[in-house]
Amino acid sequence: xxxxxxxxxxxxxxxxxxxxxxxxxxxxxxxxxxxxxxxxxxxxxxxxxxxxxxxxxxxxxxxxxxxxxxxxxxxxxxxxxxxxxxxxxxxxxxxxxxxxxxxxxxxxxxxxxxxxxxxxxxxxxxxxxxxxxxxxxxxxxxxxxxxxxxxxxxxxxxxxxxxxxxxxxxxxxxxxxxxxxxxxxxxxxxxxxxxxxxxxxxxxxxxxxxxxxxxxxxxxxxxxxxxxxxxxxxxxxxxxxxxxxxxxxxxxxxxxxxxxxxxxxxxxxxxxxxxxxxxxxxxxxxxxxxxxxxxxxxxxxxxxxxxxxxxxxxxxxxxxxxxxxxxxxxxxxxxxxxxx
Numbered sequence: 001x002x003x004x005x006x007x008x009x010x011x012x013x014x015x016x017x018x019x020x021x022x023x024x025x026x027x028x029x030x031x032x033x034x035x036x037x038x039x040x041x042x043x044x045x046x047x048x049x050x051x052x053x054x055x056x057x058x059x060x061x062x063x064x065x066x067x068x069x070x071x072x073x074x075x076x077x078x079x080x081x082x083x084x085x086x087x088x089x090x091x092x093x094x095x096x097x098x099x100x101x102x103x104x105x106x107x108x109x110x111x112x113x114x115x116x117x118x119x120x121x122x123x124x125x126x127x128x129x130x131x132x133x134x135x136x137x138x139x140x141x142x143x144x145x146x147x148x149x150x151x152x153x154x155x156x157x158x159x160x161x162x163x164x165x166x167x168x169x170x171x172x173x174x175x176x177x178x179x180x181x182x183x184x185x186x187x188x189x190x191x192x193x194x195x196x197x198x199x200x201x202x203x204x205x206x207x208x209x210x211x212x213x214x215x216x217x218x219x220x221x222x223x224x225x226x227x228x229x230x231x232x233x234x235x236x237x238x239x240x241x242x243x244x245x246x247x248x249x250x251x252x253x254x255x256x257x258x259x260x261x262x263x264x265x266x267x268x269x270x271x272x273x274x275x276x277x278x279x280x281x282x283x284x285x286x287x288x289x290x291x292x293x294x295x296x297x298x299x300x301x302x303x304x305x306x307x308x309x310x311x312x313x314x315x316x317x318x319x320x321x322x323x324x325x326x327x328x329x330x331x332x333x334x335x336x337x338x339x340x
Contacts, residue, residue: 005076006177006210007041007064012083013072014059017333018285031285033059035234037073038318041178041227044204046211048225048242050218050257054281057214061180064212065099066090078177088225090139095125098171102183104163108155114141114166115151121173140169143201161192165199172203180212193217197224218261220247230254230319233292234284238324252299253277291316292326299328 014034017199034056041047049057062068064075066082075083082093098121101107108117118137122129138148144165155163164184171179185193197220203209215221221228222242229239230253238251249255256275263272277296282288285340288295294311303311307328316325323329 004042005040006043006078007212008076009040009060009064009073010038012037012060012063012075014056014063014068014072015071029285031283032234032287033284034063034070035287037231037234037236038316038320039227039229039236039239041210041212043177043210044208045226046204046213046224047210047215048221048228049231050216050221050228051231052216052257052281052282054233054284056234056284057231058182059101060231061182061212061214064178065097065180066093067099085133091125094121095174096176097178097180098174098176099180099182100167100171100184103187104160104167105155108163110155113152113154114158117155117166118170121170122248125174127174134185136173137169140173143172143203144169145195159192160188161196164188164196168196168199168203172207173210175207178208178210178212180214182214183216184213186216193220199205200224218246218257227321230257233282233287235292235325236319237293237326238319240321250329251293251326252297252321254324255294256298272291290314291325293326301327 012034013032013036016031016033018029018031023253037056037060039047051057059068063070066085070083073083074081077093077096085093099146108114115134115137115268118140119133122133122136138151141148141150145166146162146169155166158166184200185196188196200211201224204211212220213224225242227239228242228250230237230247232253238245238249245254246258249258256277259273259275275298277298279296282292282295289295290313291311294300300308300311310327314327316327317323319325
């Protein structure tokens with residue numbers, strides 16, 4: 001366990017068995033949604049978790065919050081493995097890790113006032129705050145930029161950004177150590193996205209909470225994250241500090257992701273190398289052998305026969321800070337321009 005790490009994920013896996021159907025013709029198959037992911041998160045820091053749809057980001061976040069049970073691996077929170085907790089132990093763990101969901105409307109009960117929704121975690125954990133539950137909820141409303149008199153209003157009376165603020169207030173009500181933010185701004189307007197991201201940063205500065213920030217928008221990830229981890233087809237392919245990863249991505253997949261980010265300066269946009277991945281994302285029920293990215297890798301076609309065979313036969317070593325999961329990283333070369 002790292003000295004300052006609040007969260008340590010080791011070889012985390014989530015496999016879904018398929019007994020029959022189109023994905024498993026003639027026999028039992030397994031969808032490897034998350035397959036051997038490892039990373040750590042320091043106290044008071046933010047880890048950005050990125051990758052295209054279907055790579056396993058949200059599944060990883062849900063396992064960390066124990067909304068899903070992992071198939072294998074360890075999830076260490078404050079030095080305790082929470083991956084196999086049950087009963088009362090799992091009940092008490094809920095205070096330490098909370099979640100902010102992507103859809104701020106679907107995550108709220110339309111028949112429940114927002115005051116009741118924010119109070120629900122404290123009621124479930126049998127917590128009576130000093131000054132009473134209602135006063136605590138009103139404090140939380142003001143902390144996230146809403147008004148105390150909104151206490152008795154219902155979700156349909158708020159905008160999307162306001163509803164997400166309600167979700168944030170609910171998530172911080174138990175003073176958690178870690179909050180999993182599952183694309184918390186992707187359903188919001190751009191101007192509102194900036195307000196919510198700034199609010200999350202203010203809360204982090206005030207409380208010291210750590211974030212797992214799952215997102216597609218790499219510009220937002222760069223703004224809020226201290227560390228960044230890149231996933232592809234259930235595996236971690238690269239991770240490192242924000243500045244190092246954006247300035248010099250080393251895995252071919254990371255380089256392709258960053259090359260697709262639009263730049264505000266037309267001259268920089270024209271100068272930036274565009275990397276287009278061929279083909280579609282392989283099925284997690286039948287992933288390629290060896291390196292899972294090899295079927296779409298722009299570097300693979302430039303390799304010699306012996307080097308290609310290495311990609312086909314051997315799974316790359318797991319990605320750690322400064323060392324991506326690629327056999328031929330040195331051949332990739334730098335990007336012509338970076339994300340602004």
